[in-house]
Amino acid sequence: MRNKVNKALRILIRLIPVRRWRHNARRVVTNSMEMQVLKKIGLPLDNFISSQDALKKGYRELWRTWGGMGDELIFIAAAREYYKKTGIKPLFMAARKELFVGIDWCLVLSDAKSVDGRYQNEQFKISNATFHQIFLSANEYSIESNKKIKVKWANRHITQRIIESMGVSGECDVAPQLILAPDELEKGKLAHDKIAIMTGGMEEYKAFPLTLAQEIVNLLPEYEFIQIGADKAPSLDGVLNMQGRLTIRETAAILANARLFVGSIGGLLHLARAVSCPAVIAYSGEPETLVQYIGNMHVMSANPCNLCPENKIFPLIDLCPNEYRCIRYVRAIDMSDAIRRQLTNGVRATYGEHIPQMMKCTASPVAGMSELTLYKAVRTQKTSQKASN
Secondary structure, eight states: OHHHHHHHHHHHHHHHHHHHHHHHHHHHHHHHHHHHHHHTTOSOOTTEEOHHHHHHTTOOEEEEOOOOHHHHHHHHHHHHHHHHHHSOOOEEOOSOGGGGTTOTTSEEESSOOGGGGTTOOSEEEETTEEEEEEEOOSSEEEEOTTSOEEEEOOSSOHHHHHHHHTTOOEEEEOOOOOOOOHHHHHHGGGGTTEEEEEOBOSSGGGOBOHHHHHHHHHHOTTSEEEEEOSSOOOOOTTSEEOTTSOOHHHHHHHHHHSSEEEEESSHHHHHHHHTTOOEEEEOOSSOTTTTOOTTOEEEOOSSOOOTTTTTSSOTTTSOOTTTTHHHHTOOHHHHHHHHHHHHHHOOOOOTTOOOOOEEEEOOOOOOSOOHHHHHHHHHHHHHHHHHHO
């Protein structure tokens, strides 16, 4: 019996490096295929760099975020200001490389994605290269006496905090940018003279209700709408439904051509700002200053709750005791009034006409614990709360 066990162990030991090699090979192939897709866009990819070439250039630090679309668009703005102040292009590990095409003020690892290094402690190893990961978050974290992690919203613009965490001071532009190719813009003309409207969302506190969207459409029969978003959802009556059918860049091209974006806080809000599309936002669950962009209008709930904005609870961890009334009680009549005002009074910038949004930043060190610690704690706290309800 012992001989059989030893034989099985020897076989298992021999298989371990093979499996590791297969995993690495799969990652290399996946990233290589992704780069081939990006080449077809027709914009320069000079800012994409392999880990080995990054090492040769002297890079040892690797910046990262949580990896959401909004997180990475915010980093694009912060990287631009970092490069302006230091003359150094920060090295970034992206989850959505397509956002960084044509962005010449930062470098992006071509042979790794954000998920490859997620939840590791400070060192990230790839192809015999080791980088020190610097995790950026706009939130503030502390450990309370009961060992629970307390998460708070920053008391300033989300991009302002990221810029400061990168060690930059002075007047800085917090507006994100995304570069589109002429062919992409041409295809986005599908949305010309239309209002882009979203439904759903990644988190309950910012999920734009389908019923709210339909009521808005019904109240504005003089306008045409196009429905966008990541997930397929029931189609709104009287609109062109493109939800779940577009890539991120195709969605950006739609927003670049649309008259207005209507939705809630989240990635699409930042994407709209990145292509100079004004917005009317059902604002919920966060301090209003956190993602206030020039040219946008915010509409609040008719029955507001300030528990999250005042940091009494945190919506990404804590369950809402008020049934998310911050988003579910936003009124269609208030949204439609804001849309009419925005379209009547607002000036729609042409795509490519970047509108800076300057804010004063004061450098602060990157503080807090590792992403691994945060992730485990946040997930554990949320799971335990759901189990107790």
